[in-house]
Amino acid sequence: MTATPFSVEFFPPKTVEGKQKLQRVVDDLQPLQPEYYSVTYGAGGSTRHQTRDVVVELAGRQLEVAPHLSFGADDEASVRALLQDYKDQGIRRLVALRGDLPSGMGQVRPVYANQLVQFVRQEFGDWFHIAVACYPEVHPQAKGYEEDVAYLANKLAAGADEAITQYFYNLESFLVFREHCSRQGIDKPLVPGIMPITNMENLVRFSENCGADIPRWLRKGMAGAASKEALIAFGEDVVTRLCEGLIREGVPAFHFYSMNQSGPVSRICQRLGLGNS
Numbered sequence: 001m002t003a004t005p006f007s008v009e010f011f012p013p014k015t016v017e018g019k020q021k022l023q024r025v026v027d028d029l030q031p032l033q034p035e036y037y038s039v040t041y042g043a044g045g046s047t048r049h050q051t052r053d054v055v056v057e058l059a060g061r062q063l064e065v066a067p068h069l070s071f072g073a074d075d076e077a078s079v080r081a082l083l084q085d086y087k088d089q090g091i092r093r094l095v096a097l098r099g100d101l102p103s104g105m106g107q108v109r110p111v112y113a114n115q116l117v118q119f120v121r122q123e124f125g126d127w128f129h130i131a132v133a134c135y136p137e138v139h140p141q142a143k144g145y146e147e148d149v150a151y152l153a154n155k156l157a158a159g160a161d162e163a164i165t166q167y168f169y170n171l172e173s174f175l176v177f178r179e180h181c182s183r184q185g186i187d188k189p190l191v192p193g194i195m196p197i198t199n200m201e202n203l204v205r206f207s208e209n210c211g212a213d214i215p216r217w218l219r220k221g222m223a224g225a226a227s228k229e230a231l232i233a234f235g236e237d238v239v240t241r242l243c244e245g246l247i248r249e250g251v252p253a254f255h256f257y258s259m260n261q262s263g264p265v266s267r268i269c270q271r272l273g274l275g276n277s
Contacts, residue, residue: 003274004247005035006254007066007191008265012039012050021260026058028262032275035253036064038095038131041072052085059089066093066131071111079116080123087127094128096120096160114151114158121159132156134163134190136177140211149180156188163188164255166210167195169218169238171245189252194243196256196264197222197235236264240271247272 008029013019026037039054051067058065067086071079086094098113113132120128132155135148142148152163168174178190195212197203200222207214218238225231243254254274256265269275 004251004253004272006256006269006274007036007038008034008256008258009038009040010054010258010260012042012054013260014050018260022054025258025260025262026061026063028266029258030063032266032269034275036066036093038066038068038093038255041068041070041097048082052082055086055091056089059091064093065091066095066129067091068095068097069116070097070113071116076119079119083120083124083128087124092127092129093131094120095131095133095164096155097133113160114154117155117158117160129162130160131162131164131191132160133166134177134181135166135211136168136173137166137211137213145177145180146184149177149184149186152181153184153186156186161188162191162252164191165193166212167193167257168212169242170213170215171242171249173213174246174251175249191253191255192243192246192251193255193257194239194268196239196258196261196268198232198259198261198264200225200231232264236267236271239264240268243268243272 010022010025013022037058039051039058041048041051055065055067069079069082083094096113096116098111098116117130117132120130132152134152135142138145138148139151142151156163165174165177174192181190195203195206203222204214204219206212221234221238222231225234246254256268258265
């Protein structure tokens with residue numbers, strides 16, 4: 001049986017030490033042969049230059065890379081120039097997002113992800129393999145499943161190739177979401193986003209901001225961990241079991257939110273037999 005492919009997401013570091021650490025993280029992960037690495041963009045493109053630097057460096061190492069991109073407060077000319085730059089670097093993947101606007105720019109009308117996907121297709125045809133975001137537990141701003149899945153359908157109809165989910169910890173959340181997608185005629189790949197558990201406070205904060213649910217049993221388990229090492233071991237068991245269930249359900253791939261750490265992703269992949277583990 002062929003192992004499920006996986007990709008890994010990074011955020012662009014802002015310090016020399018952070019950049020050096022990220023290089024070590026890539027070195028640690030590369031023996032597992034991720035399908036590609038993605039690099040986040042920051043609210044409104046606030047990390048535009050840092051994102052590009054990481055993307056170009058990874059591409060220079062002959063690694064498959066997918067920069068995140070949103071319009072944010074940029075005009076079409078700026079986005080077109082950045083996309084042309086990526087194309088000139090031989091980059092063939094892209095994660096297209098609506099993105100969040102930086103604080104203080106609340107009056108700027110957001111450009112939605114389906115509009116960005118349309119723009120990329122109009123300007124660059126099929127050069128880029130485009131992924132978009134989706135939300136198994138419903139986007140915080142959506143009224144319900146049907147509306148949220150309709151937004152996803154619009155993004156895919158605009159020309160996106162696949163969708164990567166927000167992280168989740170209940171297998172049933174993904175299965176219900178996938179069923180809703182099927183009912184609306186969505187047949188493109190839905191790639192589960194996987195968040196390793198390494199810090200309870202950070203996870204709770206992230207989840208409150210993005211609308212991801214932390215089930216009561218998981219909160220109790222994290223709170224009951226006697227040490228950081230116990231929390232990490234508990235989290236790896238939880239995420240490994242989740243991924244095992246997803247593999248049984250035939251998911252096409254995994255996308256790991258690494259938080260620029262190699263250890264949790266590597267250990268989970270090794271337990272699952274993913275990549276070259």
